[in-house]
Amino acid sequence: MHTHAVAMHMSDGLVNGPTALLFAVVAGVALAVALVRARADLDDRTAPMAGLVTAFVFAVQMINFPIxxxxxxxxxxxxxxxxxxxxWVGIVSISIVLVVxxxxxxxxxxxxLxxxxxxxxxxxxxxGWLVARSLRRLAVRSKGGLVAVAFVSALxxxxxAAMGFVLEYAIGGAGGATTGTVFALMGGLHVLIGIGEGVITAATVGAVAAARPDLVYLLRGTGTPLARRSATEGIVR
Incomplete structure (x- = not known):
């Protein structure tokens, strides 16, 4: 039997109506908070970056990798x-991708949705943010440290996030499978998917940090040599 598991996108009918409505409210409240908080993080430098990141995630999400x-x-x-x-900007970005x-x-x-x-x-x-923020001391030491933090955070x-899927299914699953089966499938597959996610995230963050570390939000306010040097080079040029 051929199965095709694509990370996390739930289809209609996997959970009952009340559960779907409950989490639509949860998502709506969270997105409203994110929109308000995101305003403080957006300026002339970060707004274009947010647009690029959103477009990048949208494009890469269209590409599946075998696990x-x-x-x-x-x-x-x-x-x-x-x-x-x-x-906060991240929540808005991913939400836009999912809606489209x-x-x-x-x-x-x-x-x-x-x-x-x-x-x-x-x-x-x-x-992802809580893990990365908790490991920020490692991230600011070197590009290798930042790449490692990106990998772990993504994994x-x-x-x-897959466990969120399992929780929702446990509350109002309508797909016919037991919660235990869904837990085993989602948990096992998403450890493997997480490794792929980690590799892509680490490579992308590493590439941005190599060119413009001052644009990496996690490094803001840390006074890292990389970020300071990039900002100085921008003035010199």
Missing amino acids: LPGASGHLLGGALVAILVGP QALLFADGGITA GLNITNMAVIGVLV VNTVI
Whole structure:
């Protein structure tokens, strides 16, 4: 039997109506808070970066990578956006990607949009940010430290976001499978997907840091030699 597992996008009918409505409210409240808080993080320098990151995540999410025979995953982007543009702008960015995917590409159900935003935009971004922020001392030491932090943050955020899916299914699952089965499938697959997520996130953050470390949100206010040097070079040029 051929199965095709794509990271996290819930389709219509996987959970019952009341559960979908509950998490639509959760997603709406979280997005409203993020929109208000994001204003403080957006300026002439970060706004273009936010647009680029959103477009990048949208494009890369369209590409699946194999993890097992018959199963594939794609970038979620939670840790990536959190590290590059911060948690609040990150939540908005991933939410925009998910809304466009659901409306234009039927990737993820319309009734499940609140569930998908909760898992990938809210849980994914916030967990990615909390892990990265807790490891910031390592990230500021060197580019290698930053890349390692990006990898770990992405791996953890992918697995925890998958557990959000399991929780929602446990509350109001309507897909016919037991919660235990869903837990085992989602947990196992998303550890593997998280490794791929970590590699993509680490490579992307490393590339940005090599060119413009002053644009990496996680490094803001840390006075890292890299960030200071980049800012100085910009003045010299």
